Amino acid sequence: MSLLVDLWTNALDPGYAATARSGGRPGSWTRRVVPLAVGLVAASFLVVIAAVQAHARAPAAARAHERLVAQVQQESKAVADLSSEVDRLRAVTGALRDSSLQGSAAGAALSTQLARAELAAGTVAVTGPGLRVTLDDAPATGAGQGNQGQGNRVEDRDLQGVVNALWASGAEAIAVNGQRLTGQSSIRSAGDAILVDFQPLRPPYVVEAIGDPVGMETTFAQSAAVARMRSYVQLYGLRFGYARASGLELPAGVEEQLHDARPVHPPATKQSTPNEKGSG
Amino acid sequence: MIVLLAIVGGVTAGLVLQPTVPLDLQPYLPIAVVAALDALFGGVRAWLEQIFNDKVFVVSFIGNVLVASLIVYLGDKLGVGGELSTGIVVVLGIRIFSNAAAIRRHLFRA
Numbered sequence: 001m002s003l004l005v006d007l008w009t010n011a012l013d014p015g016y017a018a019t020a021r022s023g024g025r026p027g028s029w030t031r032r033v034v035p036l037a038v039g040l041v042a043a044s045f046l047v048v049i050a051a052v053q054a055h056a057r058a059p060a061a062a063r064a065h066e067r068l069v070a071q072v073q074q075e076s077k078a079v080a081d082l083s084s085e086v087d088r089l090r091a092v093t094g095a096l097r098d099s100s101l102q103g104s105a106a107g108a109a110l111s112t113q114l115a116r117a118e119l120a121a122g123t124v125a126v127t128g129p130g131l132r133v134t135l136d137d138a139p140a141t142g143a144g145q146g147n148q149g150q151g152n153r154v155e156d157r158d159l160q161g162v163v164n165a166l167w168a169s170g171a172e173a174i175a176v177n178g179q180r181l182t183g184q185s186s187i188r189s190a191g192d193a194i195l196v197d198f199q200p201l202r203p204p205y206v207v208e209a210i211g212d213p214v215g216m217e218t219t220f221a222q223s224a225a226v227a228r229m230r231s232y233v234q235l236y237g238l239r240f241g242y243a244r245a246s247g248l249e250l251p252a253g254v255e256e257q258l259h260d261a262r263p264v265h266p267p268a269t270k271q272s273t274p275n276e277k278g279s280g
Numbered sequence: 281m282i283v284l285l286a287i288v289g290g291v292t293a294g295l296v297l298q299p300t301v302p303l304d305l306q307p308y309l310p311i312a313v314v315a316a317l318d319a320l321f322g323g324v325r326a327w328l329e330q331i332f333n334d335k336v337f338v339v340s341f342i343g344n345v346l347v348a349s350l351i352v353y354l355g356d357k358l359g360v361g362g363e364l365s366t367g368i369v370v371v372l373g374i375r376i377f378s379n380a381a382a383i384r385r386h387l388f389r390a
Contacts, residue, residue, distance in 0.1 A: 007371060011378035012329075013322045013340045020331035032334050033282050039338035040286035041293070043316045046345070048294025050313040053301055 090255070122182040122253040126173045128210040131217055132245040133162055135229070136204035138237035152236050154205060156189040161225035162207055163187065169219035171209035173250050177201045180253035197254060204239070213244040307356065308349040311368055315344035318372045321379040328386040348372070 101107035101114075118124045138152035163181065166174055174181045179196040181187075186197060193200040209216065220226060220242070229240040301309055319341035326332040348368050355364030 004374070007374045008378045011322070011375045011382070012325055013319075013336060015336035015340060016322070016326040016329075016331045016333055019333040019336055035338040036334035037282055037286040037289075039319075039334075039341050040283060041290040043320055043341055044287045044290030045294045046309075046316050047313055048291050049299055049301065050309050052294065052298055053306070053309060 087252070090252075121255075122173060122180055123255040125250060125252045126210060127247060127249045128172075129213045129244070129246040130171065130208065130210040130248050131166065131213060131220060131242050132248065133166070133207040133209070133220075133242040134204055134240070135159065135162065135207070136239035138239070152238065153192070154194070154203060154238060156187050156194050158225075158229060158232070158238075159194060159205055159207070160187045161228060165220055165223035165225035166207065166209040166211075166216070168223065169209075169211070169216045171211040171216060173210040175208050175250040177206055178251060180251050182253035182256065184256045185253070208245070208248045208250060210248055210250060213246075217242070217244060307365075308352050311348045311352050311365055312345045314369055314372045314376075315348040316341060318375050318379075319344050321376050321383065325379045325382045325386070328383060344372075 097114075098111055101111040115124075119126065135154045135158060137154055159176065163174055163176065176187070176196045179185075179199055179201070181196070186195070188195055190200075193202075194205070195201070226242075229238070232238045233240050319337065322340060323332060323337040326337070351364050351368055355362075358364075
């Protein structure tokens with residue numbers, strides 16, 4: 001406190017009082033005026049160039065910001081284009097594979113097996129009845145309270161809990177905001193955004209799960225995740241709800257290519273392996 | 281008279297020349313301006329109290345600007361740049377404010 005008081009009371013440079021007390025004014029007119037003029041010119045020059053600088057820099061900053069925003073939008077569009085291209089090509093290869101497999105009986109059997117595996121792996125678009133769960137951040141409180149704002153958001157853990165509870169309730173296929181979950185999907189947060197398979201999501205988060213609606217709802221309603229979300233609704237004002245839905249359509253998930261992983265037992269001998277081990 | 285001429289001269293020089301400040305010096309410019317404003321307000325107050333001294337004014341102006349820039353530079357090198365700049369702005373801001381209050385009391389007797 002004394003520092004502030006000192007600052008306030010001794011605001012004037014002590015040099016003025018000291019020279020006034022000693023009373024000495026240097027004699028000649030030029031020796032007094034020239035330094036004063038130089039000082040004033042320098043001071044006003046400094047203020048003006050700072051003002052000019054700030055004025056010139058503000059539009060530059062705005063331009064840079066605009067350019068970055070445009071770049072982000074352009075790149076997101078490129079990503080969207082490329083992923084739709086991937087989807088299209090995948091459909092083409094799928095159709096080609098099916099038509100070449102349909103030629104023989106063994107091929108047809110393989111084809112149906114493949115279709116079942118794809119369905120289970122989540123790499124084909126599916127439709128059916130199920131549950132639609134909605135999570136959303138608490139409404140903005142208005143005042144910019146940093147920590148408060150942080151506490152009132154849906155976090156990746158909440159979304160993970162809900163998704164896991166849905167799987168545990170017998171969901172057969174799940175998508176979050178139109179992002180299909182597969183065996184290799186991840187739900188995590190980066191900064192303030194929740195990422196599903198590295199795609200940032202924007203609230204509200206809509207989790208759509210296909211499965212037996214009645215059975216799934218019963219189990220889901222009793223899960224720990226729902227109880228936790230309900231308490232978050234009470235405590236932090238998050239928004240949470242779920243309802244049965246018919247005719248949900250979930251898009252195909254991204255097919256992950258496994259480059260290094262190999263089955264421990266090759267698929268052909270897999271069925272006979274336990275028997276051999278049992279007898280041996 | 282000479283004061284007015286000098287200020288007008290400085291402002292026109294700044295406007296006409298429009299010098300581009302080197303990128304390395306740009307962080308120091310706002311702090312230097314605050315220091316210069318502090319010296320200016322101090323000078324005006326001293327003048328109103330009739331203890332103005334041109335030598336003290338010029339030395340305090342140059343000294344303030346240099347010390348403020350030096351502290352910002354040191355802060356940059358120590359990795360606490362923003363905090364030290366804030367400290368300078370707070371200190372000089374308080375001084376400017378109290379000098380301005382003194383000037384106001386002198387001018388309006390209130």
